[in-house]
Amino acid sequence: MNMSYEKSAADTAREKGSRAYNFSPGPAMLPLEVLEEVHERFLDFQGMGASVLEISHRSGEFMAMASEVSQRIRSLMGVPPEYRILFCHGGGHMQFSAVPLNLMGLKPGRLGLYVDTGNFSRAAIQDAEQFGHVRVIASSADTGYDRIPRIEMTQLDPDASYLHLTSNNTAHGTQWFDFPEHTPLAMVADMTSDIISRPVDVSKFGLIYAGAQKNLGVPGTSVVIVREDLLGHALGHTPSILDFALLAEQDSLNNTPANFTIWVMNLVCRWVEQQGGLEVMQQRAEERARLLYDVIDNGGFYRGYAAHDHRSLMNVCFTLSDESLLDGFLAQARERGLIALKGHPTRGGVRASLYNAMPLEGVRALAEFMRDFAGRNG
Amino acid sequence: MNMSYEKSAADTAREKGSRAYNFSPGPAMLPLEVLEEVHERFLDFQGMGASVLEISHRSGEFMAMASEVSQRIRSLMGVPPEYRILFCHGGGHMQFSAVPLNLMGLKPGRLGLYVDTGNFSRAAIQDAEQFGHVRVIASSADTGYDRIPRIEMTQLDPDASYLHLTSNNTAHGTQWFDFPEHTPLAMVADMTSDIISRPVDVSKFGLIYAGAQKNLGVPGTSVVIVREDLLGHALGHTPSILDFALLAEQDSLNNTPANFTIWVMNLVCRWVEQQGGLEVMQQRAEERARLLYDVIDNGGFYRGYAAHDHRSLMNVCFTLSDESLLDGFLAQARERGLIALKGHPTRGGVRASLYNAMPLEGVRALAEFMRDFAGRNG
Numbered sequence: 001m002n003m004s005y006e007k008s009a010a011d012t013a014r015e016k017g018s019r020a021y022n023f024s025p026g027p028a029m030l031p032l033e034v035l036e037e038v039h040e041r042f043l044d045f046q047g048m049g050a051s052v053l054e055i056s057h058r059s060g061e062f063m064a065m066a067s068e069v070s071q072r073i074r075s076l077m078g079v080p081p082e083y084r085i086l087f088c089h090g091g092g093h094m095q096f097s098a099v100p101l102n103l104m105g106l107k108p109g110r111l112g113l114y115v116d117t118g119n120f121s122r123a124a125i126q127d128a129e130q131f132g133h134v135r136v137i138a139s140s141a142d143t144g145y146d147r148i149p150r151i152e153m154t155q156l157d158p159d160a161s162y163l164h165l166t167s168n169n170t171a172h173g174t175q176w177f178d179f180p181e182h183t184p185l186a187m188v189a190d191m192t193s194d195i196i197s198r199p200v201d202v203s204k205f206g207l208i209y210a211g212a213q214k215n216l217g218v219p220g221t222s223v224v225i226v227r228e229d230l231l232g233h234a235l236g237h238t239p240s241i242l243d244f245a246l247l248a249e250q251d252s253l254n255n256t257p258a259n260f261t262i263w264v265m266n267l268v269c270r271w272v273e274q275q276g277g278l279e280v281m282q283q284r285a286e287e288r289a290r291l292l293y294d295v296i297d298n299g300g301f302y303r304g305y306a307a308h309d310h311r312s313l314m315n316v317c318f319t320l321s322d323e324s325l326l327d328g329f330l331a332q333a334r335e336r337g338l339i340a341l342k343g344h345p346t347r348g349g350v351r352a353s354l355y356n357a358m359p360l361e362g363v364r365a366l367a368e369f370m371r372d373f374a375g376r377n378g
Numbered sequence: 379m380n381m382s383y384e385k386s387a388a389d390t391a392r393e394k395g396s397r398a399y400n401f402s403p404g405p406a407m408l409p410l411e412v413l414e415e416v417h418e419r420f421l422d423f424q425g426m427g428a429s430v431l432e433i434s435h436r437s438g439e440f441m442a443m444a445s446e447v448s449q450r451i452r453s454l455m456g457v458p459p460e461y462r463i464l465f466c467h468g469g470g471h472m473q474f475s476a477v478p479l480n481l482m483g484l485k486p487g488r489l490g491l492y493v494d495t496g497n498f499s500r501a502a503i504q505d506a507e508q509f510g511h512v513r514v515i516a517s518s519a520d521t522g523y524d525r526i527p528r529i530e531m532t533q534l535d536p537d538a539s540y541l542h543l544t545s546n547n548t549a550h551g552t553q554w555f556d557f558p559e560h561t562p563l564a565m566v567a568d569m570t571s572d573i574i575s576r577p578v579d580v581s582k583f584g585l586i587y588a589g590a591q592k593n594l595g596v597p598g599t600s601v602v603i604v605r606e607d608l609l610g611h612a613l614g615h616t617p618s619i620l621d622f623a624l625l626a627e628q629d630s631l632n633n634t635p636a637n638f639t640i641w642v643m644n645l646v647c648r649w650v651e652q653q654g655g656l657e658v659m660q661q662r663a664e665e666r667a668r669l670l671y672d673v674i675d676n677g678g679f680y681r682g683y684a685a686h687d688h689r690s691l692m693n694v695c696f697t698l699s700d701e702s703l704l705d706g707f708l709a710q711a712r713e714r715g716l717i718a719l720k721g722h723p724t725r726g727g728v729r730a731s732l733y734n735a736m737p738l739e740g741v742r743a744l745a746e747f748m749r750d751f752a753g754r755n756g
Contacts, residue, residue, distance in 0.1 A: 049398030
């Protein structure tokens with residue numbers, strides 16, 4: 001399982017023509033080693049004579065596994081002991097409601113501060129408005145969400161319950177690199193699209209959440225990392241299954257969890273450990289992204305969406321200077337086994353999503369194709 | 379795939395000693411044919427060069443599959459055209475909140491009528507109390523939840539928003555066989571533990587919901603079958619991802635669905651079709667349950683929990699007249715590959731869950747073991 005990055009099992013499968021380089025923004029490519037282990041161990045979980053899909057979430061075997069994934073996340077991310085790691089139904093979008101339901105009540109004014117960096121921020125804002133007051137303290141809407149807006153300390157109203165931001169913006173290809181420091185209120189980050197892709201100082205945050213379907217595995221569950229002192233303030237009309245204090249009390253086993261998602265997450269986190277952890281993930285992410293941004297920056301054939309210093313390492317979003325060539329670009333890429341490159345509907349163009357599982361070889365193949373396509377059509 | 383019930387692939391695997399008879403109440407045994415198909419098709423979905431886990435829920439391939447499972451459920455259950463079939467995050471327990479959030483607003487009094495038939499009814503009642511008024515119109519608590527209580531028409535207050543019942547009670551081993559007729563308000567049923575195990579007249583109900591982890595496959599999603607005229611009354615503080623009208627508008631693709639769960643559900647529903655549909659499921663359920671109830675009724679060694687006419691076909695719950703023998707019973711059963719028979723914590727004793735996927739041979743093996751154990755210890 002401890003294969004080198006340069007020549008992984010995924011590369012081998014690709015050479016055999018059996019596996020595409022899948023640039024899907026999510027659900028996204030998984031490490032082939034993880035897929036193969038799921039496949040191999042699928043019919044019999046730990047010698048129980050049953051698949052992991054068929055066993056009780058209250059069995060010792062399942063509970064040990066759920067505890068293991070929690071420990072792996074704690075260790076990979078360096079989560080301090082005063083934080084709880086919870087598994088919640090429903091993906092990142094469910095958290096757009098669950099976060100205000102759990103945190104608005106922290107202060108009497110029921111005010112959430114939001115930074116608007118694109119479509120997912122806006123969806124989070126829209127959902128939060130049902131549960132309290134929302135103040136958008138910064139937005140990059142007027143420049144087409146091409147950057148992360150500046151935040152002034154004076155905007156961080158200490159009477160607000162929390163500050164919410166989206167650490168990576170898949171549709172627009174921007175990413176936060178300098179999170180606000182010393183905020184006088186709980187900072188909440190939606191890290192759905194870049195969790196465990198780089199080291200992050202968890203202690204800066206009151207709460208981090210992420211749907212599982214990008215860097216953590218497959219959809220059906222979100223991970224919530226929350227500082228214990230923020231628990232216990234849920235609004236009266238919080239569905240019990242979304243109440244973080246109740247989830248913390250029962251180790252997230254308040255009802256049947258999405259067992260398969262938890263299992264895959266455990267294998268994905270172990271794979272990240274085996275690869276060397278989050279520093280290695282970040283190095284690889286930088287290397288992958290640079291390959292594509294270099295092509296975009298040279299020659300003028302392609303045009304990136306994001307401002308230079310705000311460019312995402314996870315989602316490289318660009319278009320062709322001559323947009324009439326776009327359909328041909330996507331079709332020819334697909335023929336070469338470079339799939340799911342179509343941009344987000346609100347932006348159009350091309351989006352190459354480069355999560356942890358994307359091998360460098362896949363990005364090299366895409367960069368080569370981009371140069372080749374430009375040469376033939378430039 | 380069209381194997382006879384008497385000698386299925388599951389039986390063959392059992393003969394080879396590779397697969398237990400798994401009586402887990404949920405997550406529960408899956409048809410071996412389904413497990414094998416998942417296994418076989420796991421690494422490459424429809425020739426896309428990627429697993430079903432890795433492809434966008436907005437790809438044509440995934441959307442076609444999601445639409446297929448919806449059609450299969452409609453066809454199997456005979457769901458009339460004026461009902462929508464939705465997929466919602468979070469299992470049955472999430473619906474304990476989602477149902478009142480969506481339906482309490484149907485009438486100005488925000489009143490839900492509930493029938494209390496055990497632990498899951500009680501959990502549904504407790505969650506509903508956060509969102510409106512709850513009136514428990516009938517309960518079998520005073521006889522230890524050994525039966526389905528009688529409901530009088532006069533109790534069905536037409537000013538209530540809905541009537542809620544639990545069609546099968548896994549912990550207590552009871553099941554509804556005669557649903558109320560001509561109710562003057564929307565009847566809602568939690569069918570988590572007996573959906574697609576028997577034909578049901580859907581038109582009697584306003585809304586049916588079920589977590590997927592018993593007869594429908596694996597956890598992570600619930601199915602909601604709702605009459606269209608009940609949509610559009612969600613309370614103001616309904617999380618958007620739980621708003622049935624919004625889900626109906628976007629064919630349940632408002633955010634990333636639990637893709638694996640949807641895929642397995644499609645294969646499970648196809649398997650039920652291939653076996654002959656819900657009439658065949660009911661015949662088999664009756665045959666399975668009879669084998670165990672016959673042993674319980676004869677000899678006095680075992681003692682069933684449920685009153686005779688209310689006995690569940692899905693969960694046969696009983697204990698040993700001499701309860702000091704219980705641990706030995708469970709241990710010896712496990713040695714024979716008859717696993718997950720321990721009763722619900724609130725009831726103790728033994729629980730044999732016999733969902734659609736349980737082969738008759740498994741129940742025969744359990745019945746034989748029960749007779750044998752009684753002979754040796756009676």
